[in-house]
Amino acid sequence: MKSAVLPARxxxxxxxxxxxxxxxxxxxxxxxxxIALLSKDTDASIRVLTDVILDDVALTAKVLRIANxxxxxxxxxxxxxxxxxxxxxxxERVRDLALSAKLFDHLKRRGPGFRQLMAMSLLTANQSQRxxxxxxxxxxxxxxxxxxxxxxxxxxxxxxxxxxxxxISSLMAEPGATVSDAARxxxxxxxxxxxxxxxxxFNLPARIVSTMRSAxxxxxxxxxxxxNPNLLSRLVSLADQLTLVCYRADPAGIPAGLARIHEEYGRxxxxxxxxxxxxxxxxFEETRETLAAHGVAVSDLQFQSQALIGQFSGAGGPxxxxxxxxxxxxxxxxxxRLKQLEQSRESVDAAELIASALEAVCSVGWERAAFALVSxxxxxMRVRMSHGEGHADLAEQLTVALTTVSPLQxxxxxxxxxxxxxxxxxxxxxxxxxxxxxxxxxxVLPVVVGDVxxxxxxxxxxxxxxxxxxxxxxxxxxxxxxxARLFRKKGIGAGD
Numbered sequence: 001m002k003s004a005v006l007p008a009r010x011x012x013x014x015x016x017x018x019x020x021x022x023x024x025x026x027x028x029x030x031x032x033x034x035i036a037l038l039s040k041d042t043d044a045s046i047r048v049l050t051d052v053i054l055d056d057v058a059l060t061a062k063v064l065r066i067a068n069x070x071x072x073x074x075x076x077x078x079x080x081x082x083x084x085x086x087x088x089x090x091x092e093r094v095r096d097l098a099l100s101a102k103l104f105d106h107l108k109r110r111g112p113g114f115r116q117l118m119a120m121s122l123l124t125a126n127q128s129q130r131x132x133x134x135x136x137x138x139x140x141x142x143x144x145x146x147x148x149x150x151x152x153x154x155x156x157x158x159x160x161x162x163x164x165x166x167x168i169s170s171l172m173a174e175p176g177a178t179v180s181d182a183a184r185x186x187x188x189x190x191x192x193x194x195x196x197x198x199x200x201x202f203n204l205p206a207r208i209v210s211t212m213r214s215a216x217x218x219x220x221x222x223x224x225x226x227x228n229p230n231l232l233s234r235l236v237s238l239a240d241q242l243t244l245v246c247y248r249a250d251p252a253g254i255p256a257g258l259a260r261i262h263e264e265y266g267r268x269x270x271x272x273x274x275x276x277x278x279x280x281x282x283x284f285e286e287t288r289e290t291l292a293a294h295g296v297a298v299s300d301l302q303f304q305s306q307a308l309i310g311q312f313s314g315a316g317g318p319x320x321x322x323x324x325x326x327x328x329x330x331x332x333x334x335x336x337r338l339k340q341l342e343q344s345r346e347s348v349d350a351a352e353l354i355a356s357a358l359e360a361v362c363s364v365g366w367e368r369a370a371f372a373l374v375s376x377x378x379x380x381m382r383v384r385m386s387h388g389e390g391h392a393d394l395a396e397q398l399t400v401a402l403t404t405v406s407p408l409q410x411x412x413x414x415x416x417x418x419x420x421x422x423x424x425x426x427x428x429x430x431x432x433x434x435x436x437x438x439x440x441x442x443x444v445l446p447v448v449v450g451d452v453x454x455x456x457x458x459x460x461x462x463x464x465x466x467x468x469x470x471x472x473x474x475x476x477x478x479x480x481x482x483x484a485r486l487f488r489k490k491g492i493g494a495g496d
Contacts, residue, residue: 011188012197015161019198022160024481027451028106032202035098038091046091050083052098055414059101063094096145099204100125103148107155115291117155120243121148122290126283127239134279135269137231146211146236149204153195153212157187211236231269238265246280330360331475338482342489350487351385357479358387361459364475365466366443368394369459379403381412381456390462397436398458407431411444412456418444419473441466443473445480449488457483 019025035052038045053059060082067085068078079085086094107118128147132140158165164186171182180190187194192212199209211233238261245257262276334357341348354371361369368388372381380402383395400408408431411418420442429435434442439460447455457480466472 008184008189008193012193015187015189015194016197016201019156019160021485025160027448028102029198029201032099032102032204035095035102036203036205038095046083046086049091049095049098050086053082053086053094056098056101056105059098062101063089063097066097093141096141100145100148103152103155107159114159117151117158119287119291120247121151121155122287123247123283124148124150124236124239124243126286127242127279128236130279130282131235131239131269131271132232134271134275135231135235137235142207143232143235146208146232147239149195149199149208150212150236150240151191151195152198153191153193156194156198157183157191161187207232234265234269238269241265242276242280242283328364328472328475330363331479334360335475335478335482338479338486342482342486348486353483353486354385355387357457357483358385361457361476361479362388364472365461366441366459367461367463369457370394370398371447371455371457372398372400373455374402374453383458384455394437394458394460398433400433406433408433408444412446412453415446415448415453417446417477418442419476438462440464443476445476447480447484449484454487 035049038049053063063082063085064079067088079088103121104118107114107121125144125147128150129140129144131137132143137143154165167186168179168182171177171185172179180192183190192214195212196209199212213233214237241261242258245261246254249257258276258280262271262273265271266273266276337356338353341353358369358371366388368386368391370383370386370391372383374381381400383398386392386395388394400406400412402409402413408418410416437460439462441464442460443458445457446453447457457476459476
């Protein structure tokens with residue numbers, strides 16, 4: 001492949017250019033960078049950090065729970081204000097929590113296929129934190145954050161170039177193959193190099209970046225002090241090795257793998273033999289609880305015989321390359337057309353494109369589809385175009401008040417995707433608009449142009465559950481993103 005013969009620096013530069021036009025990556029990078037650049041020395045930064053936390057219900061709950069723990073709350077009075085929690089816990093610690101939450105949320109939003117990567121990042125993060133406690137490293141939350149971002153390069157490659165990422169698994173089957181060699185062959189550079197480059201774009205703190213590099217071995221025990229430049233890197237490196245051995249390699253090799261890890265890291269970190277297994281067991285339970293809070297069961301994931309990178313199965317793996325299933329061909333075709341128009345100087349008929357998109361959505365199994373727009377006074381969102389059986393009723397009933405809090409309103413104003421192919425009953429009962437629509441399966445995708453909500457893409461089925469894997473959801477997200485990019489680049493409104 002072309003990148004294999006390019007110099008690593010040139011191949012990496014080309015990859016980063018591709019990322020700049022890849023779906024939600026620019027917005028993701030901007031959000032992470034915004035948090036990372038916050039300085040504890042300004043009141044404005046504290047206000048921004050507080051707003052970031054309040055935008056995430058799970059993060060708000062976590063910050064308040066920690067602030068009310070005996071470690072920080074010595075008075076016993078309950079802390080209910082996030083701004084006060086920031087003062088109690090310390091700006092840097094809360095900022096680090098927000099950064100890790102953004103990465104977790106990004107993986108979660110990519111769809112069911114990325115639950116495996118989400119779980120692996122959580123395992124490494126929890127193991128890093130437990131190792132920090134045992135090794136005497138005082139900033140345990142910092143260790144957690146570094147573990148979460150340790151595999152950033154692999155995460156980015158899997159999220160945005162799934163087909164190339166999948167080629168690595170076959171290369172890893174060759175005797176003596178390494179992850180770095182496979183990545184160089186496919187991409188022209190290593191995951192580590194990609195992670196460091198993206199970390200620079202994200203403006204991540206220097207301590208996180210330092211742990212993404214290969215950690216140097218130490219000839220003597222490392223002192224448990226935050227100023228030690230090598231200790232944190234070795235802790236995170238050990239956590240990553242534990243994840244690799246216990247969850248991504250052949251289960252038969254776990255005992256030998258753990259013995260090798262203890263021989264390499266035990267003396268320098270002062271870890272007794274039994275501590276390794278305790279760390280693995282404890283981190284697994286913490287990861288299981290976190291995943292359960294987000295509706296993901298460990299039993300749904302493939303935690304055995306991973307054969308290293310790329311060996312995913314069923315709903316546990318990254319999306320298969322689009323266009324290989326004839327069922328989805330209409331969606332693939334309209335997405336391809338939108339991308340061609342984005343690169344051309346051809347004039348665009350927004351109404352015609354939206355009509356074609358809605359027709360394509362219905363052709364892959366949805367009963368009806370609609371494109372809604374925000375009103376001029378930004379108080380509500382109403383359907384402007386619809387397609388499919390019963391689309392007239394949909395156009396009449398799908399009106400969302402943006403000034404009244406509801407599950408749909410919250411998802412829209414916070415730019416959150418709702419993809420419920422089989423399990424949307426609870427959300428339907430809690431929302432008046434969805435109760436009127438009475439869908440069995442439904443998808444709501446906010447359309448955002450220049451960070452401003454302009455509308456949404458909606459589709460549903462009132463009788464049947466949509467029988468599909470994660471690829472359909474990924475294609476719908478791709479369609480929405482392609483429309484938004486085209487509208488932004490052409491400088492037109494969705495109603496033009």
